[in-house]
Amino acid sequence: xxxxxxxxxxxxxxxxxxxxxxxxxxxxxxxxxxxxxxxxxxxxxxxxxxxxxxxxxxxxxxxxxxxxxxxxxxxxxxxxxxxxxxxxxxxxxxxxxxxxxxxxxxxxxxxxxxxxxxxxxxxxxxxxxxxxxxxxxxxxxxxxxxxxxxxxxxxxxxxxxxxxxxxxxxxxxxxxxxxxxxxxxxxxxxxxxxxxxxxxxxxxxxxxxxxxxxxxxxxxxxxxxxxxxxxxxxxxxxxxxxxxxxxxxxxxxxxxxxxxxxxxxxxxxxxxxxxxxxxxxxxxxxxxxxxxxxxxxxxxxxxxxxxxxxxxxxxxxxxxxxxxxxxxxxxxxxxxxxxxxxxxxxxxxxxxxxxxxxxxxxxxxxxxxxxxxxxx
Amino acid sequence: xxxxxxxxxxxxxxxxxxxxxxxxxxxxxxxxxxxxxxxxxxxxxxxxxxxxxxxxxxxxxxxxxxxxxxxxxxxxxxxxxxxxxxxxxxxxxxxxxxxxxxxxxxxxxxxxxxxxxxxxxxxxxxxxxxxxxxxxxxxxxxxxxxxxxxxxxxxxxxxxxxxxxxxxxxxxxxxxxxxxxxxxxxxxxxxxxxxxxxxxxxxxxxxxxxxxxxxxxxxxxxxxxxxxxxxxxxxxxxxxx
Numbered sequence: 001x002x003x004x005x006x007x008x009x010x011x012x013x014x015x016x017x018x019x020x021x022x023x024x025x026x027x028x029x030x031x032x033x034x035x036x037x038x039x040x041x042x043x044x045x046x047x048x049x050x051x052x053x054x055x056x057x058x059x060x061x062x063x064x065x066x067x068x069x070x071x072x073x074x075x076x077x078x079x080x081x082x083x084x085x086x087x088x089x090x091x092x093x094x095x096x097x098x099x100x101x102x103x104x105x106x107x108x109x110x111x112x113x114x115x116x117x118x119x120x121x122x123x124x125x126x127x128x129x130x131x132x133x134x135x136x137x138x139x140x141x142x143x144x145x146x147x148x149x150x151x152x153x154x155x156x157x158x159x160x161x162x163x164x165x166x167x168x169x170x171x172x173x174x175x176x177x178x179x180x181x182x183x184x185x186x187x188x189x190x191x192x193x194x195x196x197x198x199x200x201x202x203x204x205x206x207x208x209x210x211x212x213x214x215x216x217x218x219x220x221x222x223x224x225x226x227x228x229x230x231x232x233x234x235x236x237x238x239x240x241x242x243x244x245x246x247x248x249x250x251x252x253x254x255x256x257x258x259x260x261x262x263x264x265x266x267x268x269x270x271x272x273x274x275x276x277x278x279x280x281x282x283x284x285x286x287x288x289x290x291x292x293x294x295x296x297x298x299x300x301x302x303x304x305x306x307x308x309x310x311x312x313x314x315x316x317x318x319x320x321x322x323x324x325x326x327x328x329x330x331x332x333x334x335x336x337x338x339x340x341x342x343x344x345x346x347x348x349x350x351x352x353x354x355x356x357x358x359x360x361x362x363x364x365x366x367x368x369x370x371x372x373x374x375x376x
Numbered sequence: 377x378x379x380x381x382x383x384x385x386x387x388x389x390x391x392x393x394x395x396x397x398x399x400x401x402x403x404x405x406x407x408x409x410x411x412x413x414x415x416x417x418x419x420x421x422x423x424x425x426x427x428x429x430x431x432x433x434x435x436x437x438x439x440x441x442x443x444x445x446x447x448x449x450x451x452x453x454x455x456x457x458x459x460x461x462x463x464x465x466x467x468x469x470x471x472x473x474x475x476x477x478x479x480x481x482x483x484x485x486x487x488x489x490x491x492x493x494x495x496x497x498x499x500x501x502x503x504x505x506x507x508x509x510x511x512x513x514x515x516x517x518x519x520x521x522x523x524x525x526x527x528x529x530x531x532x533x534x535x536x537x538x539x540x541x542x543x544x545x546x547x548x549x550x551x552x553x554x555x556x557x558x559x560x561x562x563x564x565x566x567x568x569x570x571x572x573x574x575x576x577x578x579x580x581x582x583x584x585x586x587x588x589x590x591x592x593x594x595x596x597x598x599x600x601x602x603x604x605x606x607x608x609x610x611x612x613x614x615x616x617x
Contacts, residue, residue, distance in 0.1 A: 224549040235534060235554070249425050249436030268422065275554035277534075305552040316420065318559065329559065330421075333566035340570050344577045347493075354495035355585050362587045365385050 012051040012214075021081065026051075029081040036283065037208040037220075038230040050215040057214055058113055058121040060152055064145040065138050065172050065181055066127030069200040070163040076286065077203025107141060114155050122213060123156035123191075125149070125184050128165045128172060132180035149187060158192045158219060159184060160209060164302060167197035167227075174308035185226065192219055195226045199302035202283050205231045227277070236273035236299050239281030242266065260296065270314035271298030278303040386587075387603040393468050393505055394597040401458045402594055408451040409568055412524075415444040416565055448528055455521050468505030474515040484508040492581075502605040510578070513571070520567050527551075527561040 010018075016026055030051060034044040063071075113121055127145075130137035135144030153159060161184045164170035172181040185193050196209055209228055212220040220228040237243065245251070245265035252260045252269050267274070273281075276299050280291040292299055298314070301307040311318020317328040352359065394402075418440045425436060462471035476482060485508040490499040492509070501507065506514065529540075530547030531554055548554050583590040589600045601609075 224546055233534075238535065244431045247438035247441075248431040248434035249422055249438075249440075250427070250431055250434065251422060251424070253424050268424075272555065275558055277554075301555060304555055307555070310555045317562065329563050329566065333563075333569065336566065336570055337573065340573055344574065348577075348581070350495060351581060351585060358585055361384075362585075369385065 011053055011055055015056070016081065025081065033204070033208055033211050036204045036230075037212055043215075047211060047215045051211075054214060057210070058117040059124055059210075060110060060113055060121055060156070061124040062126065062145075062148065062152060064125065064127030064129050064149070064165075065179070066163065066165045068126070070126045070165075070198075070206070073198075073200035073203045074162075074206050075203075077207050103141075110152070114152065118155040120157050121155065122158055122160060122210075123152055124160045124162055125166045126162040128169050128181040128183055129187055130172070130179035131182050131187075132178070137179040146187070149184070153188045153191055156191055158194065158213070159188060161185070161193060161195045161197075162206065163201055164197045164199045164307070167195035168305040170199055171308050174306070193226055194219055194222065194228060197227065197232075197303040197305075198278060199307075201303070202231075202279060202285065204283050205279055223277075231279045231283075232277045232303070234277065234279070234282075236276045236278050236280050236293070239279070240273055240293055241281065242293060255296075263296075266293060266296075266298040268316065269298055270300075270312065270316060272301030272304070272307070272310075272313075273299040276301040276304050382602050382604055388588075388600040389603055389606040391504055391599050391601050391606070392597055393599045394593055395466055395469060396597065397457070397461055398465060398469050399594055399597060401454055401461065404450065404454045405458075408447045408454065409572070411447040412444060412451060413565060413568060415440050415447065416562075419444060420562060445532065448525075448532075451521075452525050452529070455518075455525070459518075473506045473511040474518065476512065481508055481512075485512060492578075502601075502609070504599060504601055504605075504609060517568075517571055520564055520571075523564050524561065524568075527557050527564070530554075530557050531561065 013026060017023075027048065030048040031044050034041075034047045037043070037047075039047070127138075129135070129145045129149055131146060135146040138145040140148060161167045165172065165181075166184045169177070169181050169183050172179060173183070185195070194209060196206060198205070205228075208230065209220060212218075212228070212230075220230060223229050223232060237246070240246075242263065242265045245263070246267055250259065250262075250264045252264045252266050254260070255269060265271070271293065273293060280299070281293070284291045284294070300313045301310065304310070315328070317330060319327060419437070422437060422440075425434075427434060459471075461469055462474070476485075484501055484503075487499045487501050488507045488509040490496045491501070492507075526544060526547050529544035533541045533543075533545040533547070534554075536542065548557050551557055551560065579590055582588070589598060593599045
């Protein structure tokens with residue numbers, strides 16, 4: 001997958017210098033983003049080279065069933081160039097929330113990009129697609145999001161699913177999922193898909209994913225579920241600064257106890273860090289200021305599939321539907337154990353009644369032998 | 377065989393039923409499962425430890441997890457060995473004791489249920505190794521073993537660099553993430569607890585009712601079978617040939 005080079009379009013570096021960035025700013029950005037992407041130091045040169053020589057990557061950014069928190073996260077990523085490069089300069093030819101054009105003009109811009117860059121534009125999708133009631137729950141410009149997705153995906157060289165909505169459905173796909181909200185990979189099967197889950201994903205992770213495609217002209221290495229390995233191969237738990245408390249066995253028992261003040265591990269108050277794959281512990285949020293656990297609240301696993309349905313946020317075991325309120329696997333297990341014990345007791349009694357003859361025979365035979373030996 | 381009249385007093389034949397590898401497997405399995413359940417409960421809901429010590433001086437959860445993982449490896453390879461032994465072991469260890477291959481298996485299961493659960497008379501089958509219901513339940517436990525190995529190593533794979541646990545890296549993706557994996561792992565553990573309770577009870581039950589040395593058989597490998605039943609079994613075997 002090589003990005004087409006055309007003389008018409010300006011390179012990122014050209015656009016940035018026009019905008020007033022110094023070379024120093026540019027290099028700082030390249031170094032930072034290369035580090036975030038997990039490249040070795042020689043990778044910095046590759047990133048710099050790509051941004052200097054390659055023309056802008058045409059991008060169409062669709063918003064379906066979502067809250068735009070992904071975009072918000074993106075434009076707040078730590079280096080100003082991230083927002084500039086991607087939003088102003090990434091040739092964001094169509095995006096409902098940020099483009100200046102509206103109505104027919106916007107539609108025209110989108111179709112122009114789709115036509116001119118057929119087969120080479122990257123489609124970014126924010127939000128899930130409702131399939132219920134022929135897709136009427138999400139209509140843009142008189143068309144259902146499903147129709148739009150099919151139309152736009154046709155000429156895309158790859159699809160990036162921003163956030164948990166596009167990656168796995170997120171809140172609108174939570175039970176009972178009234179609009180049949182569906183993640184992109186279940187609708188589009190014939191395109192390479194990158195999932196960047198999170199509610200929202202970290203801005204630098206989003207930028208890193210795009211810069212990877214730019215720099216290398218290929219998709220980043222993906223894990224089994226389709227997430228970039230560079231950002232989603234470790235659990236939040238594995239990079240958590242409170243991990244030593246976990247290993248030591250020191251836990252917060254309730255949010256206002258002494259242990260919480262000491263900053264102990266939040267495992268027992270339902271932290272989902274041990275089952276959540278994300279880079280929060282390393283990259284953190286808002287210019288690396290903090291992340292939920294650092295602020296004293298457990299991770300609730302926003303980048304994991306169906307995290308809304310995985311039970312209460314402040315419990316380790318989810319409640320089991322159909323077994324009454326607040327029944328966890330352990331409650332059900334304990335009841336089953338009690339029932340089993342009662343069954344065994346009943347069986348033991350029944351055995352002594354129904355098989356009395358057999359048992360008596362064995363006992364009497366044994367006792368007879370005993371007597372015989374005594375007699376001798 | 378139902379009509380076999382037993383002599384009085386019983387004349388018993390010593391039959392070597394459980395080979396040494398089967399017995400070693402059994403006890404290693406029992407021990408590792410007990411350790412896995414105990415440490416698993418701790419990992420799922422650790423005790424509140426009040427300690428004035430610094431975290432750097434403590435490694436309680438770390439140690440418990442270490443024991444859990446060691447026991448898991450022992451459990452897995454022990455299980456793998458037992459599968460192998462199901463093909464090379466003696467008649468009573470073979471895989472056909474566990475996996476139904478014909479209708480007779482289910483008919484025999486029904487007979488065992490009638491005898492031991494409903495306690496009706498006249499349907500006794502005098503099996504020497506596993507009775508059919510026991511064999512089938514063990515087959516279900518093997519499936520549960522498999523589930524625990526898949527989910528356990530699936531959870532473990534992300535923290536390991538070794539190729540072996542990484543063979544299980546695909547598991548989380550199949551069930552929709554570590555969270556669901558963790559729940560399945562936890563639920564299945566309860567099957568082991570219930571199984572253990574019933575298993576231990578039934579061993580005592582059979583020993584008590586039949587007097588053939590059921591409890592001690594997993595120690596020395598011997599069971600003591602009435603002469604008449606031994607002969608009847610022998611005849612049935614010869615007929616098969």
